Amino acid sequence: MRFLRRVSAEVVLVSPRLTRTRLGPSLLLLGAGLVWLRSRGLDPLTAVLEAGALAAVLGAGWLAGNARDRAALATALTHPTTPLAIATGRWSAIVLPAVLLAIACAVASGAPATAAAAGMVAACAVAAVALATVLLLGNSAAVAFFLLIAVAGAIAPEQLVALTNPGIVRLAAASILELGPALWRYRDIATGDLLSFGHALAWTGLGILFASGIVERQRASVL
C-alpha cells in the first residue's frame, strides 16, 4: 500500500504537465499526424504502435528528461519515498497518456482491439527504456530515441543487414532493433505472440529497475 501511495504521488503530477507544458500539444500533433498518415495508406497497426511508442518517448522527455526535473529527484529522495517508487511512478505517468493516445489512434484509424493492445504494450516497454535513457542522458537522448523509433523502429533488422555491405552503422542499428524495444517485434503481439509480449515485459521491468538505479545515484548529487 505504501509503495502504491508513493507511486500515485508521482502519477498525479502528469495532469498539470499535460496542460502547462508542450507535452499536451505534442501528443495531439502526433495523434493527428498519424491519423492523417493512416488516411494516406499507412497500415493501421503501424500507426497505433507508433502512437504508443512515440508518445512514450515524448512523455519521458517532458515528464522526466528536463534538467530541473532530474535535479528535483534529489529533493524528492529526502522525503519518505524510494528510488523504485519514483521510477515506477514516473513510468506510470509517462505510460498513461501514451496508452490513451494509442487507444484514440486505434479508434480513429479503425484498427482492431488487438492492435490497440499491441500499441499499449509497446508504449509500456518504450516508456521504461525512454525513462532510463532520459534520466541518464537528458533530453538530447530523447530526441535520438524518438528518431530511432519513428524512422527505424518499424523495420525488421534483417532488412538492414541483408545488404552486400551493411556497414558498422547499419549493423549497430540492426543490433539495437534486434535486442531493444522495436515496433517490428511488437507487431506480433497483435497476433498473440507470447515471445514478443515477454520481450516487452522484460524491457519494461529492466527499464524501470535501471531508472531506479539512476534515481538512487541522484541522492548524493551536489547541485
Add this chain to the structure above:
Amino acid sequence: MPDYALALCNVTSGAAGAPRRSALRDVSLALLPGEIAGLVGSAGAGKSTLLQIAAGCLLPSRGEARVYGMRVTDPAARRLVGYARDGTAFPPALTVREVLTYYARLHAERGGEPAARRLVREAFDVSGLGPAAELFVSALGRADQQRLAVAQATLGQRRVLLLDETLSALDAVARRDLRGRIAALAADGVAVLIAAREPAALECLAARVLVLREGRIVRAGPLPALLGERVLEVILDAPPREAPPGFRVTETGIEAPLTGRTVEAALALCRAHRLPVRASRVRVKSLDDVVLETHDAH
C-alpha cells in the same frame, strides 16, 4: 548521555588515501533538540558534505551519523530529518501548492488527501508562503525559493533540520524573516544545523558555531565566546611589506585580535615596525573574522 537530536561520530568521507575537495576527516558533533548550530568555512571546506552525511544522502567511509539514537539510514530516522540543499530544485511547471502537495502525499501515511492537505497548511504556516501558493515555482524570487526549500524540509514534523546556504544571497528583510521562522522552529524543539558561506548571516541566529577547514572542525564554540574578543584595526598610509606578529593584512592596513594585549601595546608594536599608521579603531569581532583567522592560521 543526553538524547542528542543529531550526532556525528568520527565521520570521514571519501576513500582512504584518496584525498579530495570537500572530504571530511574525523568530524564529530552533537546537536541537542531545539539547538541551532552554524557551520561556516570557505568553499570546499566540507559543509555540504557534512550536511549530506547528516541527511543520510551520503554514506561516510568511516564513523556514523545518528538521529535520536538511530542510524540516519534507518527509515524511521530519515523521517525525522529535513534537508534543504543548496540550490534545491523543484519539479518545474508546478505551483508552490502543487509542489508541497506532492511532497506531503509522500508523508501522509494514513489519512490520505485530508492528511496531505493538513501538512501543506502547516508548511504554509511555517514558511509564510501562503500568498505565493498559486505561483509557479519558476516565477519565485530567491527569498520565496528559500522559503519553499525550508517548507518542504519541515513537512511532516521533522525534528532535525539541515539547511545548506538557506540564508545566503538574501536581502536583509527576507533574511530577518527566514531567521525568525527558523528560530521559531527551534523554539518548538527542532534541532537546526545551518551552513553558510556568509558567516554574518548566522550571527543573529546560531547559538553555537563550528568552523570547518579542509574537512575538519578547526574551531567550535558558543557564538558569544567566539565573538567575545575585540579587534584592533589599524589603517595605514601604505600597505605593509610584512605584518607584525599576530596581525593580518587587510585592504586598508592591518588588524589583530586584542587577546592578551592592550591597544597601546599593539600600537607600539606597529610603531616598532615603522608602519605609517594613519588611524586606528577597536571593534567587536565578527564571525567573518573568526573564519579568516582560522583560514590564515593554517
